[in-house]
Amino acid sequence: MQVNSPNGNLTVESFNRVQVYQAGYEWNHKMFDLRGFYRTGHYHWGYEGDFFGLYPEANYGPQIDLYNGIAPFGMELDGKKQLKNFKLAFGPQLWWGANPAMLLKYQKEFGKSSVAAVFHEDLAQLGLTESSFAIPQPKTRRFSLHLNRTFGKFGVDVGGLWAGQPLQGRAFQVVRTEAGKTVAYQDEIKTEDNFGGKIKLTYTGGKFNWYAQSAAQGLVANGGVDQTLTYTGWRLKDSGSGNQYNFLTGFTYILGKLQIAPNFLWQKPIEGPIPADVDAPGRPRNILTDPFVVRGNREQVAGEILFTFDPTPGTWMYNWDSDRSEDAKFAVSAGLVYRHLPTTQDAAIGILPDGRTTFAFPGAPPAQDLWEVHARIVSKRNGNFGWIANVYAGDAQANGSDARTIRRYGLDGRVIYKRLKVNFFAKANDWGPYDYHRDFNLTFPLQLMADVSIALAKPDWFDLPNTRLGIRGAYRTLDRYSPRYSPTQSVNSAGNLVPDPNAIGFDNGNEWEIRTYIFIDIGK
Numbered sequence: 001m002q003v004n005s006p007n008g009n010l011t012v013e014s015f016n017r018v019q020v021y022q023a024g025y026e027w028n029h030k031m032f033d034l035r036g037f038y039r040t041g042h043y044h045w046g047y048e049g050d051f052f053g054l055y056p057e058a059n060y061g062p063q064i065d066l067y068n069g070i071a072p073f074g075m076e077l078d079g080k081k082q083l084k085n086f087k088l089a090f091g092p093q094l095w096w097g098a099n100p101a102m103l104l105k106y107q108k109e110f111g112k113s114s115v116a117a118v119f120h121e122d123l124a125q126l127g128l129t130e131s132s133f134a135i136p137q138p139k140t141r142r143f144s145l146h147l148n149r150t151f152g153k154f155g156v157d158v159g160g161l162w163a164g165q166p167l168q169g170r171a172f173q174v175v176r177t178e179a180g181k182t183v184a185y186q187d188e189i190k191t192e193d194n195f196g197g198k199i200k201l202t203y204t205g206g207k208f209n210w211y212a213q214s215a216a217q218g219l220v221a222n223g224g225v226d227q228t229l230t231y232t233g234w235r236l237k238d239s240g241s242g243n244q245y246n247f248l249t250g251f252t253y254i255l256g257k258l259q260i261a262p263n264f265l266w267q268k269p270i271e272g273p274i275p276a277d278v279d280a281p282g283r284p285r286n287i288l289t290d291p292f293v294v295r296g297n298r299e300q301v302a303g304e305i306l307f308t309f310d311p312t313p314g315t316w317m318y319n320w321d322s323d324r325s326e327d328a329k330f331a332v333s334a335g336l337v338y339r340h341l342p343t344t345q346d347a348a349i350g351i352l353p354d355g356r357t358t359f360a361f362p363g364a365p366p367a368q369d370l371w372e373v374h375a376r377i378v379s380k381r382n383g384n385f386g387w388i389a390n391v392y393a394g395d396a397q398a399n400g401s402d403a404r405t406i407r408r409y410g411l412d413g414r415v416i417y418k419r420l421k422v423n424f425f426a427k428a429n430d431w432g433p434y435d436y437h438r439d440f441n442l443t444f445p446l447q448l449m450a451d452v453s454i455a456l457a458k459p460d461w462f463d464l465p466n467t468r469l470g471i472r473g474a475y476r477t478l479d480r481y482s483p484r485y486s487p488t489q490s491v492n493s494a495g496n497l498v499p500d501p502n503a504i505g506f507d508n509g510n511e512w513e514i515r516t517y518i519f520i521d522i523g524k
Contacts, residue, residue: 031083036075039064042094045087046228049107049116051146051159051198053224053240058095061463066434067131071096093126097134100124114148122166128356132399132435135287135349135358140222141165153204157213161196164220164242168194170291172219173282174271184274184282189220189291196221196242202230212249217242219270219292233318235337235374236265236304239296243269246297259308268299273346276363276401284347286360293346300342306335317378323388323414323461326378334375337394342367348399350439361401361439368405370395388461389413398441404481406430406443414461421459421468423451432476432483445508446477465521472517478509485509 020038027034035042041059044050058072074091087105094101099122107116119142126136142163149156170189175182196217203210209231215238217223223240231252238246250263273294274284285293310317312328319325345364352359372394380386393409412425427447431437453459453470460466478485479501486499487506 029080031080033078033080034075035077038073039070040072042072042076042089044227045105045118046226048087049105049114049146049148050118050144051116051157052118052142052144052161052196053226054118054120054142054144055089055103055105056095056224057227060096063131069096069131069134071098071134096131097126097129097136099126099136099139112150114146116146116148118142118144118146120163129351129358132349132351132358132439137222137287138164138291139166140220142222144223155200155202155204157198157200157202159198161198161217161221161223162194163196163222164189164194164218164291167220167291172271172290172292173274173285175274175278175282182275182278182282184278193219193242194221196223198238207254208251210249210251212247213238214245214247216245219243222292225296229318232259232261232306232308233333234261234263234304234306235335236263236302239267241295241297243271243292243294244297245270257309257311259306259310261306261308263304263306265300265302267297269294269297272299273344273364275344284360284363286347286349288349288358288360290346294343295345295348298341298343298345300339302337302339304335304337306333308333317376321462322378327380328378329381330377330379332375332377334373336371336373338369338371340369347401348439350400351436363401365397365401365403365405368395368397370397370405372396385417387413387415398438399435400439400441402441404441406441408443416459416461419455419458421453421455423449425449437483441481442483443481444476445479445482446475448475449473466519467521468519470517470519471514473512473514475512476510478511482509484511 022040023038024040025036042057044053044057045055046053060069063069071093072095074089074094077088079086085106085108089103092100101120101122103118103120105116105118107114121141122139125139129136140163142161144159144161146157146159167189168191171186172189173184174187175184196215198213198215200211200213211230220242222242225240226238234250236248238248244267246265246267248265250261252259252261274282276284287293308317310328310331312331315325315327316322317326317331317333344366347361347364349358350361351357372392374392377389389411390413391411395405395407397405406429408428408430410425410427410430415422429443429445430447431443451470451472453468455466455468457466459468485501487509488500488503489497490500492498
């Protein structure tokens with residue numbers, strides 16, 4: 001909004017000088033339990049029959065403040081008595097980037113079998129968003145069925161999905177290679193593009209465990225990423241996207257206190273991406289103007305192997321609250337992931353400097369094989385002292401259209417000693433903290449951060465509100481791939497002096513910051 005000021009017109013982003021930070025409420029009735037949430041988070045339904053991930057988890061931690069988001073915003077209802085098998089979720093943004101929606105789930109146990117159904121209806125199309133990792137998807141309507149049955153040590157999960165019905169009749173482009181040339185054609189979404197199916201087999205033997213699963217999902221039969229854990233903390237998961245066939249399999253084997261767990265993924269889109277160099281009127285698809293895209297469902301053959309040393313399996317390394325609950329004096333999980341990616345992707349969506357306006361990139365990075373090694377180390381020496389560290393290294397590509405592949409390295413950790421808490425990280429040749437850094441492939445040669453605080457009571461391993469006093473320091477070096485790097489200036493075509501980050505013979509730049517803070521938690 002524009003307002004008058006002594007210095008001319010001034011753009012005011014918001015008149016909310018005071019607003020609610022977080023809120024929640026509960027209503028326990030004889031027929032239901034109702035929970036409302038505003039920026040406080042909720043769990044997913046993946047272990048309750050939501051086989052296709054229609055209702056994802058929404059716990060975003062400090063990301064809420066980083067992007068000034070309002071999600072999740074809504075309510076959940078658990079039925080009792082005659083309604084005991086029903087669950088309802090309703091709200092204007094149940095997860096980040098979600099359209100205003102209603103979800104209804106029914107689940108019932110029959111001995112060793114379980115049947116579940118989930119219905120999802122988008123009530124409107126969400127407009128502006130705060131982050132490029134939460135771009136609103138086209139308005140949809142979805143329904144899934146799931147059957148689970150156990151046979152001794154074996155388990156079988158079978159499901160069907162109908163999704164994307166409002167997209168029927170929408171036009172989209174496909175490409176075909178003819179006489180060595182890529183040619184674009186136009187098609188439209190049909191009824192058969194709304195259907196998908198999925199099957200999962202498991203064997204639980206204790207020392208040896210195995211699973212295999214496969215899915216086939218039509219062009220707009222979109223579910224959600226699999227947020228459940230199968231035996232261990234594998235990173236190769238079903239993306240849940242439509243427009244794909246996939247197959248996954250893996251097993252775990254225990255040798256004393258060591259678990260060895262290889263895993264495999266194959267996936268291929270039904271209609272592949274449109275490369276940026278296709279002749280007009282062909283163009284890369286994007287989710288703002290097209291009914292589907294090739295992004296997380298990118299063609300790939302991938303494998304990983306995960307090693308876990310956990311001498312206290314009663315506090316499992318992969319529990320959602322493992323940072324808090326793990327009590328081993330030393331436990332570690334370490335893995336290698338390798339992805340063969342023989343094609344490019346469709347275009348991602350970025351956000352302009354105003355922080356709200358979206359646009360489509362002109363293309364995506366090229367085909368490129370990627371690898372990454374990672375490790376998580378936990379040590380709880382006693383009730384007063386412990387530390388957690390995460391380490392990674394590997395190749396990665398930008399979200400946007402920049403073709404540069406980076407090789408990044410990083411370490412982050414937390415240390416708690418009585419009432420003292422230290423957070424730190426060190427990153428080399430990695431993206432900065434905001435999503436637009438990865439969107440535009442903006443990297444820093446070196447990033448260092450240390451945060452030391454002392455609290456009134458013993459701090460938590462999670463970043464929960466508590467009263468504490470602290471000091472935080474950050475340091476970065478900058479090169480030609482970094483924002484704000486200006487080793488010298490040159491004159492552009494308009495005759496203005498502008499930074500020249502590609503000038504030869506200049507050292508890296510640097511920037512640093514020191515802040516002190518007091519957080520006061522007034523409690524409930």
